[in-house]
Amino acid sequence: MRTRVKICGLTREEDIDAAVAAGADALGFVLWPGSARALDPGHLARLAARVPAFVTRVGLFVDQDDEFIRRCTPYLDLIQFHGDESPEACRRAPLAWVKALRMREGIDLHAAAEAYREARALLLDAYRPGVPGGTGEVFDWSRIPANLAKPVILAGGLTPDNVGEAVRRVRPFAVDVSGGVEAARGIKDPAKLHAFTEHVNLIPES
Template identity: 50%
Template sequence: MIRVKICGITSQEDAWVAVEAGADALGFILVKGTPRYIEPEAAAVIAAQMPPFVATVGVFIDRTPEEIDQIVSASGLSLVQLHGNESPAECRRLRVPFVKAIRVQGERDLEALRLYPQARAFLLDTYVADRPGGTGRTFPWEIATKAASEARVILSGGLTPDNVALAVAQVRPYAVDVSSGVEIAPGRKDHRKVREFIEQARKADTR
């Protein structure tokens, strides 16, 4: 069954709506200066309330393995998602499971799939200069389809309740990830869209 991650969670209300709608994972942006940033202490409070089989994911950019491990240990998150220029060597030093994000411009970017053998999965997002994520833009899904034949892929980038079914049917990813596509404003979820997104993703996965 397709997994669904709702990212950019900043409140307990939004977290519970996502979980009750069937989300498998919640994402917390631990990158200062970004519009969906949440303090690690606040993320810890939300994560502690979640059911045991819902993954809580900390999103980081270019933090040292030691910093990441310390924050994860303090906040109780279950894994991390790395959106920066973290090297394979740095990732090997992590004590927590990780997902490596790849910003996609073309098929050549898929070479990174072979560089991080310890990654639990690869999140494919749209490349936009000076934007490490949360762009709200799609990229050619045929690239993601190719990646999904080689690795465990989490499809992201411009997904919405209106296009997620098509994305799932075409790419057949391990999971889909959404943030801005189900928001009223950065960090504030539209509960109707969250429910519709998850419903559409699951329906497409059964076809």
């Protein structure tokens, strides 16, 4: 099965064009104000209008209120809950959703897959206390069970240099990258975008 590619943290129209040209399947927009890549709903609307058909627009939220999420959903296709949202909170989402889990010590991914059973996938990211994501750190991929009941989106410190190994070892449904394809914070590098997707797609199917 082909591994899909999500490019996250987009802030400029030209970066959307570059990500699409590189073959991205999904584009991530950060709606959490604590991020340096954060967008407000107006900026989101302008960027979302740039995204062509059949490329999924994903909104990233971190423990935010339902009303704000609803304001953003006309410009999105999928919600990514990246905080400590309960299963009940996620179920109130007005769109299909994925749940991000930080790989803290002792996490039970099988239990999480059951608790968040309505999620379309689980996004697995590196854990750093007090930081909801975007750490640029890689976690131990061997901690991911092969028989997890949900599709896995692999995140955490991925770059063009290590994504090939990540796909070979984990065989995730998708990979998610932000800082690993940037020239500066929030500014994507077209050469890195192409290198990243090429290394994902070079993986032989087996």
